[in-house]
Amino acid sequence: MDLGLTGRVVLVTGGSRGLGKAMATAMAAEGARVAICARDEGSLAQTAEEISGTGATVLPVVADVTSAEDRGRLMAEVGDRLGSVEVLVNNVGGNRRGAICDTTDEDWQAIIDLNLMSHMQLARSVVPAMRERGRGVILFTTSIYGREYGGPGMSIYHTTKAAVIGLAKALALELAPDGIRVNSIAPGSIRFPGGSWDKKCQADPEAMAAFVKAEIPMGRFGAAEEIGDVVAFLASDRASWITGACLNVDGGQSRSLI
Numbered sequence: 001m002d003l004g005l006t007g008r009v010v011l012v013t014g015g016s017r018g019l020g021k022a023m024a025t026a027m028a029a030e031g032a033r034v035a036i037c038a039r040d041e042g043s044l045a046q047t048a049e050e051i052s053g054t055g056a057t058v059l060p061v062v063a064d065v066t067s068a069e070d071r072g073r074l075m076a077e078v079g080d081r082l083g084s085v086e087v088l089v090n091n092v093g094g095n096r097r098g099a100i101c102d103t104t105d106e107d108w109q110a111i112i113d114l115n116l117m118s119h120m121q122l123a124r125s126v127v128p129a130m131r132e133r134g135r136g137v138i139l140f141t142t143s144i145y146g147r148e149y150g151g152p153g154m155s156i157y158h159t160t161k162a163a164v165i166g167l168a169k170a171l172a173l174e175l176a177p178d179g180i181r182v183n184s185i186a187p188g189s190i191r192f193p194g195g196s197w198d199k200k201c202q203a204d205p206e207a208m209a210a211f212v213k214a215e216i217p218m219g220r221f222g223a224a225e226e227i228g229d230v231v232a233f234l235a236s237d238r239a240s241w242i243t244g245a246c247l248n249v250d251g252g253q254s255r256s257l258i
């Protein structure tokens with residue numbers, strides 16, 4: 001199936017490793033011109049080199065998406081080098097674990113800025129050009145733990161990931177008349193080398209084998225490429241009737257009925 005992404009200008013935040021790297025790789029393989037950003041220059045450059053080795057156009061931009069100055073520079077550089085963003089994938093995300101009463105305002109603010117505010121701010125900044133063109137796609141990476149409880153210590157993650165689902169839905173309804181589609185994806189537990197699940201597997205393989213058996217009906221962790229492929233589809237015109245959705249990609253891991 002030709003996804004029709006050839007030549008499209010795509011920006012994936014947090015594209016240097018893990019899910020973001022797989023998303024950028026999948027869309028580059030479909031002919032998109034892909035910009036990726038992250039804070040660490042070395043890993044960003046290495047990923048850009050890997051993807052461009054396949055013949056794709058890749059623009060790495062070192063930027064911290066929680067900094068207004070960096071976001072401005074990022075959008076300017078992508079605009080100058082590739083053109084205005086036609087597909088934005090807000091993918092950065094993180095957590096500060098702890099019981100609510102043990103967390104500080106600073107913990108909350110840092111993750112709200114990373115998981116929610118930066119997503120909203122970047123989304124807002126791409127809308128004018130998308131409106132002018134009469135089309136565009138904005139995607140957000142949330143989590144199954146934005147839809148249901150995932151265990152103790154996850155309160156900041158739960159709150160911000162649930163908020164992103166709400167943000168995506170509201171934005172989808174606001175922008176539908178402009179031909180701009182907005183969706184979120186909710187991955188389950190995805191293992192890739194050096195990622196958080198990989199580290200847990202290295203540290204305690206038996207506990208992780210028990211976790212997989214109990215929690216993931218398909219009996220294994222997801223792979224980053226399985227997220228990348230779904231994002232490439234949602235970014236494409238093949239998903240033209242999908243907007244305002246939150247799509248679980250989790251091997252059956254989530255338990256929510258809605």
Ligand SMILES: NC(=O)c1ccc[n+]([C@@H]2O[C@H](COP(=O)([O-])OP(=O)(O)OC[C@H]3O[C@@H](n4cnc5c(N)ncnc54)[C@H](OP(=O)(O)O)[C@@H]3O)[C@@H](O)[C@H]2O)c1
Binds near residue numbers: 019041141190
């Ligand atoms: N892995 C999973 O099982 C899983 C499951 C559900 C949802 N998710 C969500 O999927 C997304 C990606 O997860 P992942 O596991 O691939 O994460 P990851 O391995 O921690 O990678 C995060 C990416 O974001 C970049 N990044 C972090 N903070 C940034 C900032 N302030 N500005 C710019 N870039 C920043 C990182 O590079 P630098 O550190 O160099 O900046 C890296 O490229 C997150 O939103 C996460 O919550 C992951």
